[in-house]
Amino acid sequence: MIWKTIKVGFHRLGSPASFYRFSTLVSPWLWAGFALCTAIGIYYALYVVPPDYQQSDSFRILYVHVPSAWQAMAGYVVMSILAAIALIWRIRMTEIMAMMCAPIGAAFTAICLATGSIWGRPMWGTWWEWDARLTSMLVLLFIYLGIMGLYAAFDDRRKGARVACILILVGLVNIPIIHFSVEWWTTLHQGKTIRIFGESSMHYSMMPPLIWMTIAVKLMFGAALLDRSRNELLTQDRRKGWVQKKLKSQGVS
Amino acid sequence: MTPTRKKRLAVVSLLVLGVGSATAIALVALNDNIRFSIGPSEIIAGDFPEGRQLRLGGLVAAGSVSRDPSSLAVSFQVTDCIHEVPVTFNGILPDLFREGQGVIAHGMLNADGVFHAHEVLARHDETYMPPEVERAMALAGSGLVCGEPLEDHLATVRGQNR
Amino acid sequence: MIPEFEYAIYVWSSYGIFAVVIAWQIVQPVLYRRRLMAELREELALQSGDYNDPNS
Numbered sequence: 403m404i405w406k407t408i409k410v411g412f413h414r415l416g417s418p419a420s421f422y423r424f425s426t427l428v429s430p431w432l433w434a435g436f437a438l439c440t441a442i443g444i445y446y447a448l449y450v451v452p453p454d455y456q457q458s459d460s461f462r463i464l465y466v467h468v469p470s471a472w473q474a475m476a477g478y479v480v481m482s483i484l485a486a487i488a489l490i491w492r493i494r495m496t497e498i499m500a501m502m503c504a505p506i507g508a509a510f511t512a513i514c515l516a517t518g519s520i521w522g523r524p525m526w527g528t529w530w531e532w533d534a535r536l537t538s539m540l541v542l543l544f545i546y547l548g549i550m551g552l553y554a555a556f557d558d559r560r561k562g563a564r565v566a567c568i569l570i571l572v573g574l575v576n577i578p579i580i581h582f583s584v585e586w587w588t589t590l591h592q593g594k595t596i597r598i599f600g601e602s603s604m605h606y607s608m609m610p611p612l613i614w615m616t617i618a619v620k621l622m623f624g625a626a627l628l629d630r631s632r633n634e635l636l637t638q639d640r641r642k643g644w645v646q647k648k649l650k651s652q653g654v655s
Numbered sequence: 656m657t658p659t660r661k662k663r664l665a666v667v668s669l670l671v672l673g674v675g676s677a678t679a680i681a682l683v684a685l686n687d688n689i690r691f692s693i694g695p696s697e698i699i700a701g702d703f704p705e706g707r708q709l710r711l712g713g714l715v716a717a718g719s720v721s722r723d724p725s726s727l728a729v730s731f732q733v734t735d736c737i738h739e740v741p742v743t744f745n746g747i748l749p750d751l752f753r754e755g756q757g758v759i760a761h762g763m764l765n766a767d768g769v770f771h772a773h774e775v776l777a778r779h780d781e782t783y784m785p786p787e788v789e790r791a792m793a794l795a796g797s798g799l800v801c802g803e804p805l806e807d808h809l810a811t812v813r814g815q816n817r
Numbered sequence: 818m819i820p821e822f823e824y825a826i827y828v829w830s831s832y833g834i835f836a837v838v839i840a841w842q843i844v845q846p847v848l849y850r851r852r853l854m855a856e857l858r859e860e861l862a863l864q865s866g867d868y869n870d871p872n873s
Contacts, residue, residue, distance in 0.1 A: 433843075444832070448820055452785035455749065459822035461783055466835040490663045513838050517831040524824050527749030527776045533691040553855060571671050575678045586682075587689045588712060590759060595781040605784035622839065629846040636853060640860075649861050 413620055416495045417435075419644045420637055425628035436618050443614030451608050457533035463521040469615040470513040473575055474542060477507035482574045485567035495631075497563040498638070500570060501553050502630040506623055508546035515539060526590060534583035535591035538576060545573035559638055673738060677753055692759045695738040698770070711770055712759045733760060733770070740764075744772040751777035812816070 414420045414514070447465035456460035481503035488497040519529045530536065549566050556562025584593045596602045596612070604612075639645050656664070684690070692712030693703055703709060718740055719732035727746055732739040742760050752758060757778035762771045822828050 448832075453823070454783050455786045455788065456779055457783075458824065460824040460827055462822070462828050463831040464783070466831055470835070485665050489667050490660050509838050509842050513835055516834045520827050520834075522832045524827050525749065525751055525777065525779060525817075527747075527751075531691070531776070534689050568670070571667060572674050574671060575674050579678070579682070587686075587691065588693075589691045590776060590778060592779055592781040595783060603780075603782040605788055608783050609786060622842070626842050626846065629850075633846055633850050633853065636850075636857075640853075640857060645732070645857075646861075649857060 404411065415570065416493050418495070418639055418642075419648075421495050422632060422635060422648075425632045428629040429625050432471075432621045432628070436621040436625060438528070439614050439618035439621060443611045443618055446611035446614060449636075451611060454608075457525055460521060460524050463517050465611045465615050467514060467517040467521060467618075468612065469619045470510045471539070472616060473619040473623055474507055474514055474539075476576055476620070477503055477510060478542065478546075478570075478574070480623075482505065482570055485570040488563065489567050489571075493609060494560070495635075497567065497630045498634050499627060500567055501549075502562050502627055502634055504546050504549040504553070504566075505630070506626045508543060508550065510619065510623075511539065511546055515543060528590075530588045533589040533591060534587045535589045538580045538583050541576055542573075542580060545569075545576060553637040638647070650652040672687040694735045695733055696735055698740050698764060699738045703764075706763075708761065708763055709760050709770075710761050711742065711764075711772075712757070713740075715752070715754050715756050715758055717754045733758065740770050742766070742770045742772055742775075744775050746773070746775070748775055749777040750781055 415424060443465065447462055451462070453459045459646055481500050484496045484500035484503065486499055487493060507606060515536075522531075523529050551554075552569055553559075553562045553566040556565065584591055595604050602609075636645060692710035695711070695713050697703055698709075699709065711733055713733040713735045716732035716734040719739075720729065721731070722729045722745070726803075728756075729745075729748065730741065730743045734740075735741050742762075744760065752775065757780065759776045759778060760772035761768060761774040761776070764770050
């Protein structure tokens, strides 16, 4: 019963007109949630949490660096799932959404690399070192950019999406490498602090902004994904009946 | 699922598995080159490529740091709590450099067994806590002292975190 | 009001980069949509014959 409802809902979302309506309705709420969580998170990060015993205030960079890094990787996993569905079931909406994950994921990867570099300068004493963690994260940025470039290189959008989806699944191998790099090899980057299973090596008083910012970037990813997919859908379907009907009925907003 | 989709699912799974295992093999083969640094014990055992720039990683041994008052020259011992390697360096040390701190020295090992570094980087551990908590724990620097097993150290830190 | 930090320049530039990149992610789709909508509006006007050529 529930399964059937989900299945029907899924198929509905696969239809362009329903997706358009859904994203127009949902995305403002996600943006609002993002704004709220970010405001709380930044306030805690800059005003409430105490400085670190070792790194003093520079550790506050963690609250933008770590959520961005997680989102860059989580975004890739979401994109891979969409790409696999797109390749197997050939649902156009998932193709579009997989393609639209790439620029957002690239943005988070860029934030992660830039803030990590700024953090490394005063603490490690270097902007950049070719250790396994830093290098694999840079590779992630190039994979994201490669996906965007490949998609843009085809005149036939659907063909471009299909080729890019294969690249997405090839690049998926990099995600476990990034995650385990600090365990498999000696690196300059420290090991992981936050554990889902077991105890984290972060004092509880420093946790709240990390949680708020992590939720914030997840909402932001969702909102930006819906907005971008809606735009892409509109571009592809500009000559189709449902767009023309929409344009005529409600004027153009 | 229709037969076509089943076939596509198989192809997609094979793609992911194939790329995954190919990468795994490559990484295992390259394992030694991906290591960022090597430890004092490996230096002592002679288990390193000779005549090449190395990165030596370990803790700054307690009480081993001696600075030349008239220049930036500094010498210290890097230890993994089993063996120690003397290091000399002439330059600006990162803010986090102190006794008991994890460091990575980039340079070459001399014939006399002294490591001449041209760059010293600090490592920090993955623990984050307010200064009061750290004082309460009465642990200096990174908190890790030789003789204290790493697991015990982490257990103490996590205990404080509760 | 503005907290004074050790390593202030590093902290603020990190948060600055975060703000700029996120802002760009918000603005880019909005600009794109505006441009697209203007195009579509023009096409629709052309079709229905009430298009006023601004150059004429």
